[in-house]
Amino acid sequence: MNRAPICVPCRLAVIAAVVGCAGAAFAWTAGWLTPKRLDAPHIVNTFEANYGIHAGFRRNHAKGLCLEGEFESNGNGAQVSRAAVFAPGSTPVIGRFAIPGSNPSAPDASSPVRSMALMFQLHDGEQWRTGMNSTPVFVVRNPKQFYEQLVASKPDPATGKPDPAKLDAFFKSNPETLPFRNWVKAHPLPSSFANTAFYSINAFIATDAAGNRHAVRWETVPETAYAPETAAQKSNPDFLADDLDARLASGPLRWHLVLTVAAPGDPTNDATRQWPAGRERIDAGTLVLRHAEPQSNGQCRDVNYDPTILPDGLKPSDDPLLAARSAAYSVSFNRRTHEEATFAQPHGGTQP
Numbered sequence: 407m408n409r410a411p412i413c414v415p416c417r418l419a420v421i422a423a424v425v426g427c428a429g430a431a432f433a434w435t436a437g438w439l440t441p442k443r444l445d446a447p448h449i450v451n452t453f454e455a456n457y458g459i460h461a462g463f464r465r466n467h468a469k470g471l472c473l474e475g476e477f478e479s480n481g482n483g484a485q486v487s488r489a490a491v492f493a494p495g496s497t498p499v500i501g502r503f504a505i506p507g508s509n510p511s512a513p514d515a516s517s518p519v520r521s522m523a524l525m526f527q528l529h530d531g532e533q534w535r536t537g538m539n540s541t542p543v544f545v546v547r548n549p550k551q552f553y554e555q556l557v558a559s560k561p562d563p564a565t566g567k568p569d570p571a572k573l574d575a576f577f578k579s580n581p582e583t584l585p586f587r588n589w590v591k592a593h594p595l596p597s598s599f600a601n602t603a604f605y606s607i608n609a610f611i612a613t614d615a616a617g618n619r620h621a622v623r624w625e626t627v628p629e630t631a632y633a634p635e636t637a638a639q640k641s642n643p644d645f646l647a648d649d650l651d652a653r654l655a656s657g658p659l660r661w662h663l664v665l666t667v668a669a670p671g672d673p674t675n676d677a678t679r680q681w682p683a684g685r686e687r688i689d690a691g692t693l694v695l696r697h698a699e700p701q702s703n704g705q706c707r708d709v710n711y712d713p714t715i716l717p718d719g720l721k722p723s724d725d726p727l728l729a730a731r732s733a734a735y736s737v738s739f740n741r742r743t744h745e746e747a748t749f750a751q752p753h754g755g756t757q758p
Contacts, residue, residue: 446733449553450741456560457508461745465738467521469512470504471647472704475695477526477663483690486620486667487612489719490528492690498527501695502706503599503650513643515635518590520646522604522626523711524693532717535709537731538604538626540595544677545586549730554580582678594634598649600659601630608713608731609674609723612665621668621723623681626661626693650698661693674723710739 450465460468476496483492491497502523505514519540526534546552558576559568577583596602605625612620630653639645653659667686673679701707714722714732722728 446730446737449549449556450734450737452553452556454508456556460508460510462742463508463510464742465508465734467504467506468508468510469514470502470521470701470706471650472699472701472706473499473501473503473695474697474699474705475499475501475658475693477691477693479691480689481691482688483663483665484615485688486614486622486665487719488615489534489612489717490530490532491526491534491717492719495529497529499693499695500525500527500705500709502701502704502709502711503646503698505646511643513640514646515595515640515643518595520595520599520602520604522599522602523706523709525706525709525711526717528717533715534717534720535711535713535715536606536624537711537713538606538624540602540604541586541589541593542605542607542625542680543585543589544607544727545583546580547582547676547678548726551580551582552727552730555583582676585678585680597633597635597639598630598653599646600650600653601628601632603627604661606713607677608725608728609668609677610716611674611721611723613719613721621672621674623666623668624690625664625666627664629660629662647698654696654698658694658696660695663690663693664688665690675725677725677727708743710735712736 454465459465476498477491478496479492479494481492481494483489502521504521504523505512506517506519506521521537521539523537524535528534546555555576558572561567562569577587603625606623609621609623612622614620639649642648650659665688666681667688668674668681669685672681672685712732712735714728716722
């Protein structure tokens with residue numbers, strides 16, 4: 407399917423919106439630059455300076471809705487992980503759909519990236535939390551690059567948009583961003599959350615019952631058939647929520663949770679690189695979503711979807727973005743919940 411051509415500055419602005427907003431969740435805690443340490447609060451401060459503060463909302467993915475359902479495991483995931491969630495049976499799930507950005511009133515068509523966050527509530531009291539995007543790769547591979555991109559994408563006060571020349575210079579000096587940009591360009595957005603696939607992006611380490619370790623990524627593959635966004639949908643700023651409500655009124659929606667297993671030598675520390683086609687893929691079961699509600703009173707409101715909260719049998723890989731995400735999510739969670747308590751905000755948060 408071909409897209410209509412768009413001007414280079416427009417394309418750069420779209421990329422900036424995705425990277426600047428979606429990327430905010432991937433800020434880092436390590437002191438990569440000296441002599442001044444740039445930690446998670448510093449990065450979140452920079453993000454707030456770039457895009458503003460909406461008190462009581464998450465600093466990224468501010469617009470979203472809560473989900474409820476369950477994961478029906480078929481037992482196949484136990485081939486690579488001893489986590490209880492992969493044993494045959496059903497696990498309750500509290501989830502969230504969102505779009506990137508700090509504006510809780512942003513039009514749904516304003517970003518070419520969407521997100522799905524899930525919290526699996528295991529029967530033994532453990533939890534598995536995951537935040538996924540609708541692209542299989544991320545735009546940068548390390549926190550230093552993220553910070554440089556964030557600086558390059560700062561909106562010009564005169565125009566309210568990033569300077570295309572600064573963005574172009576950043577992308578040219580960081581060719582690792584090309585796979586993300588090419589993927590976005592080649593994949594027109596689906597018409598619904600229901601027919602969107604979501605990817606873990608980062609790699610994780612799974613350990614099976616025998617103690618064998620496997621590098622894995624995962625994705626949720628929709629049973630609902632793909633269809634592209636329409637012009638009519640784009641004119642409705644809330645079409646994603648409206649569409650989801652209509653679909654759920656007719657019954658639950660389903661995605662297959664698919665684990666991709668790395669081969670020796672596949673990178674686990676670079677989220678800009680996909681693993682080669684042909685890697686083992688395990689259909690571990692079905693995610694069933696039955697109910698959606700506004701985040702103001704939904705169960706996801708106060709959940710921090712930190713991707714490093716994992717059950718026994720899963721742990722973070724050496725990807726530097728994972729610890730960075732965890733730290734930034736924590737800063738955002740603390741700030742928004744403090745604002746809610748201080749100002750008695752009724753709406754609740756969004757994703758980190």
